[in-house]
Amino acid sequence: MSSTGLIARLTPHQERILKTLETIEGEISTQDLYIQLRNTHKTLGLATVYRGLEVLRLQGLVQSRTSTDGESLYSLVQKHQHYFTCVRCSKSMEIDACPVCQVEAELEQKQSLKVFYHTLEFFGLCTFCQAAGN
Ligand SMILES: [Zn+2]
Ligand SMILES: [Zn+2]
Known part of the structure; x- marks a missing residue:
């Protein structure tokens, strides 16, 4: 096909x-x-x-x-891009690394799945909000 x-x-x-x-x-x-x-x-x-x-x-x-x-x-x-989002100020930062691409390749090769894309998001406190107090 x-x-x-x-x-x-x-x-x-x-x-x-x-x-x-x-x-x-x-x-x-x-x-x-x-x-x-x-x-x-x-x-x-x-x-x-x-x-x-x-x-x-x-x-x-x-x-x-x-x-x-x-x-x-x-x-x-x-546009393969992942983000870290600060839960306090809602600022999003781009994450450069992606460990999921390897898994994606395996899903396609071993399980014959057609993967369109994946998502990966991180949430927490940015450095500014950590310093701004607890
Ligand atoms: Zn923040
Ligand atoms: Zn990725």
């Missing part, structure tokens, strides 16, 4: 969402993405953006995570 067969054809709206995500550094909320898309495509509805993101997520093109204030943040899957 060819792997390209897994990807269904995208609608113009979905392609537009994908293209916009390509121009964004890091992550974006559905609402903010909607606002950006509206600048150039006035007829686009918020429901279309929600649906489009979900379709792209199910195809493994887009990933999402929930921020500490409960908002869904989206980014392209190829």
Whole structure:
């Protein structure tokens, strides 16, 4: 089976969402993405953006995570990045290392699974909040 067969054809709206995500550094909320898309495509509805993101997520093109204030943040899957989030000031920091890539390779090789992406998040206190007192 060819792997390209897994990807269904995208609608113009979905392609537009994908293209916009390509121009964004890091992550974006559905609402903010909607606002950006509206600048150039006035007829686009918020429901279309929600649906489009979900379709792209199910195809493994887009990933999402929930921020500490409960908002869904989206980014392209190829932006493989993990974060440490401070529970006190909610600041997120990028983590460079990833031990999960090895596990991912094993899942694909030994169990023939197709892994789109993985998530790994760290939570705790940043150095500033540790110093700011207990
Ligand atoms: Zn902090
Ligand atoms: Zn990783």
